[in-house]
Amino acid sequence: MGIFHRKEAKPELVPQEYLPRSIGIIMDGNGRWAAKRRQPRKAGHAAGARTLRRIIRYCETRGIGYVTLYAFSTENWRRPAQEVDAIMDLLRDYLREASENFRNENVVVHFIGDISRLAPDIQQMIAEAIEFTAHKTGMVVNIAVNYGGRDDVVHAVRQIAQQVKDGRIAPQDIDEEMISAHLYTAGQPDPDMILRPSGEYRLSNFLIWQAAYSELVFMDVLWPDFTEEDMERALHAYAGRQRRFGGIK
Ligand code: FPP
Numbered sequence: 001m002g003i004f005h006r007k008e009a010k011p012e013l014v015p016q017e018y019l020p021r022s023i024g025i026i027m028d029g030n031g032r033w034a035a036k037r038r039q040p041r042k043a044g045h046a047a048g049a050r051t052l053r054r055i056i057r058y059c060e061t062r063g064i065g066y067v068t069l070y071a072f073s074t075e076n077w078r079r080p081a082q083e084v085d086a087i088m089d090l091l092r093d094y095l096r097e098a099s100e101n102f103r104n105e106n107v108v109v110h111f112i113g114d115i116s117r118l119a120p121d122i123q124q125m126i127a128e129a130i131e132f133t134a135h136k137t138g139m140v141v142n143i144a145v146n147y148g149g150r151d152d153v154v155h156a157v158r159q160i161a162q163q164v165k166d167g168r169i170a171p172q173d174i175d176e177e178m179i180s181a182h183l184y185t186a187g188q189p190d191p192d193m194i195l196r197p198s199g200e201y202r203l204s205n206f207l208i209w210q211a212a213y214s215e216l217v218f219m220d221v222l223w224p225d226f227t228e229e230d231m232e233r234a235l236h237a238y239a240g241r242q243r244r245f246g247g248i249k
Pocket of ligand 1: 027028029030031032033045046048049052070071072073076090091094143
């Protein structure tokens with residue numbers, strides 16, 4: 001599972017049949033990017049938000065079906081209020097811009113995580129973005145905000161427990177499909193590939209149930225510096241893996 005180093009040569013495009021259908025991205029390294037430039041951390045997040053826009057567009061041009069971006073975790077509330085506010089403002093900017101662009105773009109926007117803890121204006125904009133794009137047929141973009149993989153499982157288990165309590169299902173009816181069907185990503189395929197730039201080798205509570213068979217691709221580039229060519233390199237790393245799903249070939 002070694003880290004995938006950036007090479008300078010421009011990568012060729014991976015043939016369509018070897019591309020992942022669903023990708024998860026842990027956007028990491030914004031703080032280090034800012035520190036290297038002696039800028040405040042929020043400048044790193046702003047640069048990261050620009051990368052997010054470029055990479056969403058690139059994934060769409062490559063015909064990827066689902067992209068899930070880890071924007072704010074359940075643990076990120078522990079950061080200084082100033083930094084949390086800066087990330088929330090970037091989310092507002094994205095949603096404001098998106099509400100204009102979404103009408104012309106064929107992208108379905110979805111949010112995963114407990115958005116009830118977000119400011120009311122953000123919740124309202126999220127509801128509108130979901131409504132504007134629900135009928136679209138193109139790539140699904142999941143933005144993970146106040147998301148934690150363990151929280152996702154707890155949230156699912158609570159709903160299932162309620163159904164047992166109400167007598168609608170029996171405990172022995174509970175299986176993997178039922179749990180998957182109650183996660184925030186219900187109805188979507190599990191990520192084939194999870195990408196983490198910035199040189200860290202962790203999932204950090206991202207899609208932990210859904211990532212059971214995901215190919216993990218780590219790259220030594222900070223997220224704000226991540227380019228479309230880096231994305232293609234990550235797709236090459238994925239295409240070179242042999243997926244066995246526990247079998248032998
Ligand atoms: C991790 O880098 C990044 C985050 C916690 C925030 C990511 C948020 C954005 C890119 C922008 C907001 C989102 C949208 C949808 C517009 P880090 O701060 O942990 O970096 P470090 O490890 O170098 O300190």
